[in-house]
Structure formats: C-alpha cells, structure tokens
Amino acid sequence: xxxxxxxxxxxxxxxxxxxxxxxxxxxxxxxxxxxxxxxxxxxxxxxxxxxxxxxxxxxxxxxxxxxxxxxxxxxxxxxxxxxxxxxxxxxxxxxxxxxxxxxxxxxxxxxxxxxxxxxxxxxxxxxxxxxxxxxxxxxxxxxxxxxxxxxxxxxxxxxxxxxxxxxxxxxxxxxxxxxxxxxxxxxxxxxxxxxxxxxxxxxxxxxxxxxxxxxxxxxxxxxxxxxxxxxxxxxxxxxxxxxxxxxxxxxxxxxxxxxxxxxxxxxxxxxxxxxxxxxxxxxxxxxxxxxxxxxxxxxxxxxxxxxxxxxxxxxxxxxxxxxxxxxxxxxxxxxxxxxxxxxxxxxxxxxxxxxxxxxxxxxxxxxxxxxxxxxxxxxxxxxxxxxxxxxxxxxxxxxxxxxxxxxxxxxxxxxxxxxxxxxxxxxxxxxxxxxxxxxxxxxxxxxxxxxxxxxxxxxxxx
Numbered sequence: 393x394x395x396x397x398x399x400x401x402x403x404x405x406x407x408x409x410x411x412x413x414x415x416x417x418x419x420x421x422x423x424x425x426x427x428x429x430x431x432x433x434x435x436x437x438x439x440x441x442x443x444x445x446x447x448x449x450x451x452x453x454x455x456x457x458x459x460x461x462x463x464x465x466x467x468x469x470x471x472x473x474x475x476x477x478x479x480x481x482x483x484x485x486x487x488x489x490x491x492x493x494x495x496x497x498x499x500x501x502x503x504x505x506x507x508x509x510x511x512x513x514x515x516x517x518x519x520x521x522x523x524x525x526x527x528x529x530x531x532x533x534x535x536x537x538x539x540x541x542x543x544x545x546x547x548x549x550x551x552x553x554x555x556x557x558x559x560x561x562x563x564x565x566x567x568x569x570x571x572x573x574x575x576x577x578x579x580x581x582x583x584x585x586x587x588x589x590x591x592x593x594x595x596x597x598x599x600x601x602x603x604x605x606x607x608x609x610x611x612x613x614x615x616x617x618x619x620x621x622x623x624x625x626x627x628x629x630x631x632x633x634x635x636x637x638x639x640x641x642x643x644x645x646x647x648x649x650x651x652x653x654x655x656x657x658x659x660x661x662x663x664x665x666x667x668x669x670x671x672x673x674x675x676x677x678x679x680x681x682x683x684x685x686x687x688x689x690x691x692x693x694x695x696x697x698x699x700x701x702x703x704x705x706x707x708x709x710x711x712x713x714x715x716x717x718x719x720x721x722x723x724x725x726x727x728x729x730x731x732x733x734x735x736x737x738x739x740x741x742x743x744x745x746x747x748x749x750x751x752x753x754x755x756x757x758x759x760x761x762x763x764x765x766x767x768x769x770x771x772x773x774x775x776x777x778x779x780x781x782x783x784x785x786x787x788x789x790x791x792x793x794x795x796x797x798x799x800x801x802x803x804x805x806x807x808x809x810x811x812x813x814x815x816x817x818x819x820x821x822x823x824x825x826x827x828x829x830x831x832x833x834x835x836x837x838x839x840x841x842x843x844x845x846x847x848x849x850x851x852x853x854x
Contacts, residue, residue, distance in 0.1 A: 423449065423817065426853050429559050429570060430499060431510050431537060435465055446817065448854045453503075461505055466854075468498035473575070473849035477744075480522070482830045483841030491521040493529060493575045493849075497536065506544065510558075512537040516575040527604050528574035528738060534611045536579055552586040557602065560584075562595070562623045563636050563664050564675060565737035566696060566749070573739035576604050581613060582620075591634075593625045601735070616645040619735070621660075633667025633674075642734055647685070649730045650751075650784040650792045651721050654686030658732055671702040685728035692731040694718040694749070700758075710760040720751025720780030730783055732790055740788055741774050742808050743824045744845040748788035751779050752803070766814040775805040778833060785833070794837045804831035823848045 423446045427433050437443055438453035439460050454464040473493040480489050499512035514536035518525035539556030559570040559579050571578040582599025598620040600613040621640035628635045640660040647656035662679035675698040683690040700712030718731035733740070733749045740749050741756075758772035778785065778801050784792045785803055808826035815821060825846040830839050 426817075428572060429561050430467060430469075430497075430512070431501075431539075431558060433467070436503065439463070448818070451854065463503050465501045465503065466499070469495070469851060469853040470497075471495040471849055471851045473847060475847045476845070478844040479841035480843070482828070482834050482839030482843050484839055486522040489520075489522050491525075491529070492519045493517070495575050497577075499537070506542060508541040508543065510537060510539055510541065511535065514577065518575060525606070528571070528576050530606045531576045531604050531611065532606060533608050534605075535609070536577060548590055550586075550588040552584075554584040554586065555582075557581050558584065560597065560599070560735075562638065564666075564677070564696075564698070566677060567640060567660060567662070567679065567734045567736060568623075569735060569737040571735070571738040573737060573743060573745065578602070578604075578735060580619065591627045595623045597621060614644075616643075618643040628665060628667060630665070630667060630669070632669055633665060636662075636664035636666075636677075638662050640734060642732075647732075648791060649685075649721065649728070649786075650797075651685070651723070651728060651730070654688075656683070656685050656690070656732075658683040658690060658734075660732075660734065671704070672699070673702075674699045679731075681731060689727040690729075691727040692719045692729050694731050696749075700760075708762045712758050712760070714754070714756035714758070714774075716749065716756070717753035717779060718749050718751060720778060720783030722780050723782040729780065730786075733788075736788060738788055741776070742772075742806060742826055742845075743810075743847050744806070744826055744828065744843070745788050746828060746843065747776065747793070747803070748786045748790055750786040750790060751783040752785070753777050753779055768812045770810040770812075771808070772810075773805065773807050776803040776831075777801050778803060794834075794839075796837055798833060798836040800832035800836055802831035803833050805829050818853055820851045820853075821849075822851075 435452035438449055444450065451466045456462045456464065475491045475493060477489040480486050494517040496515045497512060499510065501508055501510045513533065514531060515533045516529065516531045518529035521529065535557060537558050539554050539558045541552055541554045544551040557579050560568050561570050562568045579602045580599035581602055582597060584595060584597040587594045601617050601619055602611050603614045605611050619642050621638060623636065623638040625634055625636050642658045644656045646653055658681055660679050660681045662677060664677040666675040677696045679694045681690065681692040694717065696716040698712065698714045700710045703709045703711060719729050721729040731750050736749065739745050741747055754774055754776045756772060756774040758770060761769045763769065781799055781801060784794050784797055787793050806826050806828040808824065810824040813821045828843040830842055
C-alpha cells in the first residue's frame with residue numbers, strides 16, 4: 393500500500409519521482425502508488441523481473457524480446473458508485489434521487505526506447521437519475537486517451553513530446569483537472585511538450601477539449617473551442633516548498649453566464665505557492681483573468697488558500713481551513729467580471745457537486761483523522777456567500793444555476809463527513825455524506841428545502 397501525503401497541499405505538490413519509485417538497485421520497498429493521471433505511471437524498473445513485489449506486476453511490463461527493452465503494459469479500473477439526493481436543487485427538483493454510476497477504464501501501452509504508444513478505453517453508465525443522465529454521467533464506450541509519445545532523456549534532463557488525445561491536470565485541479573469525481577473523466581486532443589530538468593518542470597500544450605457524447609465512439613471536439621497554455625513548476629525561495637507559474641488561454645464560442653451568452657476569449661495568469669514547514673502545510677493560489685466577452689472587455693480574478701497544521705496527537709489529526717474568493721460580474725457597462733474555473737475538478741466544494749467556484753467567497757474549516765493506517769476520516773463545514781449581488785451562482789461546469797437574482801448575499805452552508813478505506817493497494821472504499829442548508833439567497837430564489845446527499849463507491853485498480 394502506498395503512503396499518503398500528510399496533507400492535501402502536499403498531495404497536490406507530489407513530484408514526478410513518485411511514478412519512478414523503485415528504479416534504483418534492488419527490489420523497491422513497495423510498488424509506486426497509482427497516479428491520478430494513469431498515463432504518468434512508469435514501470436520500466438520491472439525490466440528486471442526480480443523487482444516484482446506486487447502480484448499484478450507481471451501485467452505492467454510484458455517483454456516482447458530477449459533484451460526486454462520493448463514491452464507491453466496493461467492497467468485499468470472499475471468503479472461502482474451510488475449517489476442519493478433528497479430535495480434535489482434545494483427542493484426545486486425531484487424530492488428523491490438514487491442513481492447507480494458505473495465506470496470502467498482499461499489501458500494498454502507499448503514502450504520502446506524513446507517511444508511510447510498509449511491507449512485507454514472508457515465506459516461510463518448511469519441508471520436511476522430523474523430526467524436521465526447528465527453529460528458527466530454517461531459515455532457508453534469511447535477512446536478516453538490515444539496518443540504517441542517521443543522521449544529524449546539524459547542526466548538531469550527529460551524531454552517528452554506527446555501528440556493525440558490525453559488528460560491534463562495541473563496543481564490542485566482548481567483550473568485544469570481530469571475530473572476524477574464525476575463518472576466521466578475529461579481529456580483533450582492536441583500536442584504537449586513536457587520538459588523536466590532537475591527540480592524544474594515545464595508543460596506547454598495546445599489542445600481542443602473533448603466533448604462527451606453518450607453513444608459508441610462518438611466523442612468529438614467541443615465545437616469551436618481551443619485551449620492552450622504553459623505551466624511551470626520551480627523550487628520556492630521558501631524552504632520545503634515549490635511554486636507554480638502558468639498562463640492558460642481559452643477560446644470558447646457561446647459561453648453562458650448570468651450576463652448572457654457571447655464568444656469568450658479568456659487568458660488566465662496565475663501562481664501557486666505550496667509546501668510544508670514543520671507541522672504546517674500551505675497551498676496558496678492567485679489568478680488574474682483578462683480578455684473579451686463578446687464586445688465587452690473581461691477582467692476577473694480569484695484568491696484561494698488551503699492551510700493546515702498536523703497536531704501531535706493520536707489519530708494524526710490535521711486541522712485545516714480553506715479561504716477562497718472569486719470575482720463576480722457587476723453588470724452595466726463594466727468589464728465582464730465573472731471568474732471562470734475553466735476545467736476544474738468535478739467535486740469542488742464536496743462530492744455533491746452542486747456549486748462551482750464563481751462569484752463567491754467562503755470559509756471552509758476541516759478536520760482530518762487517521763484512526764488506522766488504511767482508514768481516514770474527514771469532517772468539514774463550508775459557508776458560501778456571493779461576491780457580487782449583481783451576479784448569480786454557478787454549477788461546477790460554470791453554468792448559471794438561479795435565473796432570478798435577489799439582494800441577499802449568503803448562499804448557504806454545508807456540513808459534510810467522509811470515510812475512506814484502503815483495502816490493500818488495489819481496492820478503495822469511500823462513504824461521504826452532507827447536508828446543504830439553504831441561505832437567504834436560495835430561499836428568496838424559490839428553493840424551499842435543504843439538500844441532503846450521501847454517496848458510496850468501491851474502486852478496483854490494477
């Protein structure tokens with residue numbers, strides 16, 4: 393079983409070295425952990441069969457010749473999830489919703505010196521949701537990833553050119569994430585250049601987002617959209633930390649906000665400072681967005697923080713707090729001011745996935761406990777307000793949720809609990825529940841009830 397990072401901030405900043413664990417002499421103490429981006433896993437150390445320590449290692453490196461330099465590798469996952477809502481849309485939707493979500497993913501790769509081909513299939517099924525599955529719930533069968541990769545490596549330098557359909561994920565997933573929480577993960581078609589030189593890593597890309605369609609092998613491009621950028625990670629001047637610097641450009645026709653629909657051209661300039669100092673961990677991010685929304689100029693921003701302290705007590709408690717703010721539109725002749733999270737993780741404030749990070753500020757304390765080595769508990773409480781009264785509230789994809797605005801600022805607050813169990817390296821089990829108490833804004837917008845949510849899922853990976 394892999395050892396978890398001590399905090400979410402450290403998890404977000406885990407280095408590429410995790411994928412290459414065990415490439416030194418002798419058998420590794422444990423197999424490397426499965427990664428959020430499965431294509432980033434590297435099992436070339438298994439060229440030496442004596443270094444197998446997991447019973448499924450024989451699938452990770454299958455030599456095709458006596459020199460063992462060309463090999464096939466296989467992996468996959470199956471996830472079974474139940475989502476239950478009471479008073480969906482705070483009472484404006486069906487009184488009860490119980491849906492069964494199934495996700496199956498299988499990948500294969502061909503590795504040769506300086507070359508790799510990677511293919512991953514996905515199947516996402518949904519049953520029981522009132523009104524039918526959403527876009528993120530169903531995709532019967534399609535290619536999730538299919539790319540070729542050319543690599544040049546020498547001491548202190550690694551250069552990778554990747555072309556085709558592939559996932560992108562940067563930092564904490566606030567702006568670019570493979571969307572792990574929902575049933576259908578996200579990918580992009582295009583070209584990436586990845587450079588790693590000692591403690592510096594750069595990722596440059598130009599892509600088109602892949603549109604999720606429910607049928608068989610019918611996923612194409614999001615119509616007219618382009619997404620490009622550069623992401624750089626360097627050592628921090630603060631001991632034990634790192635710094636992300638990035639520029640991300642999104643060209644999206646028909647973008648919809650509370651202000652209306654228009655062609656959006658948005659440039660996001662950001663930085664993230666993360667690391668640990670003793671028992672304290674931190675993860676601080678700032679983003680400025682500029683561009684145009686139709687004929688109007690665009691100016692938006694966000695500040696986000698996740699800090700915590702590990703207490704020297706039984707069960708290894710971590711007491712943390714997140715403080716975040718994202719701008720909203722002020723209307724009139726002012727520049728378009730609604731912050732866009734671009735392609736964020738699907739469960740931003742919690743697994744219920746009801747609200748997204750636009751036009752808000754919050755207070756989000758949390759307590760994490762580890763009673764056993766393979767069991768963790770998290771309790772959190774998030775309070776949410778609108779930043780601008782002239783703008784509405786948005787879901788995670790960035791679409792307006794409430795048509796009619798009112799002068800109230802407080803959206804509501806949600807209490808949640810999460811139990812996570814690792815049943816060995818290959819099996820994970822999660823139960824999460826929460827209640828979202830509607831605030832004055834939702835009450836005056838015609839949402840008559842508080843929302844209850846519970847989900848549980850079992851994941852098998854190899």
